[in-house]
Amino acid sequence: MSGDRSRLARLLIAALIVITATMFCASIVTGAADASLSNVMRGILGLDDMEQVLSVRDRIIILDIRLPRAVLGLLVGASLAVSGVVMQGLFRNPLADPGLVGVSSGASLGAVLMIVLGSSVFGPLFAVFGFYTLPVAAFLGGLGTTLLLYRIATRSGQTSVATMLLAGIALGALAGAVTGVLIFIADDKQLRDLTFWGLGSLAGANWTKVMAAGPIILFSLAVVPFLARGLNALTLGEAAAFHMGIPVQRLKNIAIVSVAAATGASVAVSGGIGFVGIVVPHVLRLLIGPDHRYLLPASALLGGTLLIFADMIARTIVPPAELPIGIITAFAGAPFFLWILLRGRTQMGL
Amino acid sequence: MISASNLSVRLSDKPVLHSVSLEARAGELTAIVGPNGSGKTTTLKALAGETTYSGTVRINGHDIAALKPWELALKRAVLPQSTIISFPFTVREIVRMGLSISGGVGTAQTDRITQEALDAVDLAGFAGRFYQELSGGEQQRVQMARVLCQIWEPIKNGEPSFLLLDEPVSSLDIRHQLTIMRLARDFCKRGGGVIAIMHDLNLTAMFADRMIMLKAGQIRASGTPREVMTDDIMESVFGCCMRVNIVPHGSIPFVLPHTAVH
Numbered sequence: 230m231s232g233d234r235s236r237l238a239r240l241l242i243a244a245l246i247v248i249t250a251t252m253f254c255a256s257i258v259t260g261a262a263d264a265s266l267s268n269v270m271r272g273i274l275g276l277d278d279m280e281q282v283l284s285v286r287d288r289i290i291i292l293d294i295r296l297p298r299a300v301l302g303l304l305v306g307a308s309l310a311v312s313g314v315v316m317q318g319l320f321r322n323p324l325a326d327p328g329l330v331g332v333s334s335g336a337s338l339g340a341v342l343m344i345v346l347g348s349s350v351f352g353p354l355f356a357v358f359g360f361y362t363l364p365v366a367a368f369l370g371g372l373g374t375t376l377l378l379y380r381i382a383t384r385s386g387q388t389s390v391a392t393m394l395l396a397g398i399a400l401g402a403l404a405g406a407v408t409g410v411l412i413f414i415a416d417d418k419q420l421r422d423l424t425f426w427g428l429g430s431l432a433g434a435n436w437t438k439v440m441a442a443g444p445i446i447l448f449s450l451a452v453v454p455f456l457a458r459g460l461n462a463l464t465l466g467e468a469a470a471f472h473m474g475i476p477v478q479r480l481k482n483i484a485i486v487s488v489a490a491a492t493g494a495s496v497a498v499s500g501g502i503g504f505v506g507i508v509v510p511h512v513l514r515l516l517i518g519p520d521h522r523y524l525l526p527a528s529a530l531l532g533g534t535l536l537i538f539a540d541m542i543a544r545t546i547v548p549p550a551e552l553p554i555g556i557i558t559a560f561a562g563a564p565f566f567l568w569i570l571l572r573g574r575t576q577m578g579l
Numbered sequence: 580m581i582s583a584s585n586l587s588v589r590l591s592d593k594p595v596l597h598s599v600s601l602e603a604r605a606g607e608l609t610a611i612v613g614p615n616g617s618g619k620t621t622t623l624k625a626l627a628g629e630t631t632y633s634g635t636v637r638i639n640g641h642d643i644a645a646l647k648p649w650e651l652a653l654k655r656a657v658l659p660q661s662t663i664i665s666f667p668f669t670v671r672e673i674v675r676m677g678l679s680i681s682g683g684v685g686t687a688q689t690d691r692i693t694q695e696a697l698d699a700v701d702l703a704g705f706a707g708r709f710y711q712e713l714s715g716g717e718q719q720r721v722q723m724a725r726v727l728c729q730i731w732e733p734i735k736n737g738e739p740s741f742l743l744l745d746e747p748v749s750s751l752d753i754r755h756q757l758t759i760m761r762l763a764r765d766f767c768k769r770g771g772g773v774i775a776i777m778h779d780l781n782l783t784a785m786f787a788d789r790m791i792m793l794k795a796g797q798i799r800a801s802g803t804p805r806e807v808m809t810d811d812i813m814e815s816v817f818g819c820c821m822r823v824n825i826v827p828h829g830s831i832p833f834v835l836p837h838t839a840v841h
Contacts, residue, residue: 231707232671321665458679464666465676468629469659473729474652474680519666 238523241516245530249303252534256299256541257291298434301442302540303533305431305499308446308491310532313506314524315453318460319484320394323514326506327492330397331378332371334404336489336496339370344426345411345419364441368493374400375489426500430553431540434498442494449491450529456484457521464519502555504562505532511569580604581626581655581741581772585634588621595621596796598634603789605739605772608763610783612776613793614817619776620660620745622793626774627657627743639738652680655741656729660749662722664710670697670721671706677728692731696724701758715750723747723759733771742766744775748782760786781833784808792816808832 309327316325316332327333343366378400382393412423459480462470471477495502509532510524517523536554539561543554581603588596596618603609611619625632628643628651636643638654646654656677664673674693697703700720705713710721723744730740742763748756756779763773764786777783783790784804792800792807794816800807813834814820822838825831 232669233706234669234672323665461676461679464664464668465662465673466659468624469657469662471629471648472627472652472657472659473676474649476648514667518672519668520672 238517306532306536307529310528331401334401335374336371339366364497367497371493445494607788610787677725
């Protein structure tokens with residue numbers, strides 16, 4: 230029957246799984262130090278003794294530098310793309326993105342607060358949360374912004390999408406201003422940390438960061454598939470979704486907390502990586518349609534793959550230095566985004 | 580049966596409905612008519628459980644305030660006035676959404692019901708088209724097909740199901756107005772119930788079993804079209820003096836705007 234893209238969607242998801250696995254392996258063996266894929270795999274799987282097939286230096290590079298980096302890239306990419314999909318579904322607007330409605334700015338503010346004041350004012354927090362402090366602060370920043378937005382935009386149980394988008398821009402600017410004050414009082418070392426963190430990078434990925442952000446991101450990724458049917462109904466409007474049996478307010482609450490958590494965790498470990506949350510869902514909607522049951526897993530896979538790929542470029546294009554990955558996603562994403570806009574204007578209802 | 584007693588609604592502190600009580604029986608098409616701003620859509624929203632109201636609304640004896648959204652969705656479906664969608668769904672994907680609530684329906688059956696619903700609204704070849712590329716009237720019929728899918732059986736588990744339609748023919752040409760009204764009447768004949776907000780009085784008189792006339796948030800008249808459509812009631816509700824006539828060799832009233840005098 231025509232108009233059914235579910236078969237195509239399932240095929241694409243299968244293909245994306247293969248592509249993601251391939252990209253993951255490629256990123257582990259790509260870099261200044263060379264190590265053959267088969268040796269690395271045999272070593273990781275325990276088929277061969279690592280010490281025989283790889284030198285100590287290669288082992289450290291692969292297991293402690295490239296592997297956590299690939300894992301983090303996969304997690305962050307998936308989280309950014311899925312957050313984009315959920316936000317766009319929630320706002321019924323293909324241009325909504327955590328970056329746009331101020332969630333990312335709020336999360337950044339939380340993270341910057343920790344970087345600048347962490348050692349002095351928030352010292353006790355570090356003692357309690359350890360390496361979770363930065364992701365937790367970013368999560369709280371994102372959640373705080375989102376809840377505030379929600380309060381502003383909701384009247385008698387109805388959330389106005391237009392108000393929320395506009396208030397998001399205002400709150401984003403406000404968070405940006407406070408962040409600016411913090412940058413102003415930061416010392417030179419903090420300033421350098423902030424700048425590189427703000428550009429967005431997977432450099433410095435290690436197992437601690439994976440352990441800090443991973444559980445939060447994985448939890449969000451595990452929750453959102455349950456929202457798929459509700460998000461589909463929500464595209465017809467909140468009233469229509471309620472008529473179709475969706476508990477709309479609960480759906481919105483879960484969606485908002487998931488997005489804030491995933492965005493907060495991603496921002497904390499990788500800074501501001503733009504355009505993944507807008508470009509990935511757009512491309513996939515053109516290919517397989519907006520059905521969230523397929524769009525969510527496909528976005529997670531494509532987002533992860535793209536970020537790993539961008540990171541491979543980031544760390545090999547100007548060796549031995551590294552380009553912040555946010556620069557690459559913006560360079561590739563922004564023109565691509567404009568191209569999609571021009572090409573698919575009618576289909577996206579703009 | 581859907582019954583409402585003492586239904587009152589305030590929107591931003593302004594009273595919109597004043598203790599409206601009404602009944603819509605299974606097997607009957609109940610039409611709500613009235614001038615603009617008389618509270619028709621608000622009444623329908625309250626009956627759907629969508630707005631906060633005071634009073635009681637019952638569907639087949641169950642207080643709707645005590646039902647979960649997904650329980651309500653199995654008893655009634657609602658057609659909104661118009662639906663704007665900003666994502667590129669195909670017609671088939673939209674219509675199929677109506678079926679997702681009942682769940683556990685096999686693919687073959689989903690395909691069959693989707694196709695039958697599209698046939699019923701005269702959109703047989705439209706399954707693969709993009710919703711956003713359709714005309715307003717075609718979009719309205721797609722939504723009607725989706726609503727039909729949600730309440731596919733007029734009687735389910737021994738209880739009648741209901742369709743709540745907000746101006747179901749507002750964007751349609753005359754042929755499709757008849758298609759949709761016949762569809763609604765057929766649904767009633769098979770045991771379900773329909774509540775429809777209507778503007779076309781003649782179409783209403785042709786198809787409605789009962790008419791409810793609202794003015795300023797209150798019921799001014801209710802009964803069969805023959806009982807409700809009289810010169811006096813028309814003038815008091817619409818503020819427009821017109822002559823109601825009866826179709827030759829029948830009992831259906833009609834009114835022409837040509838008879839209006841100021």
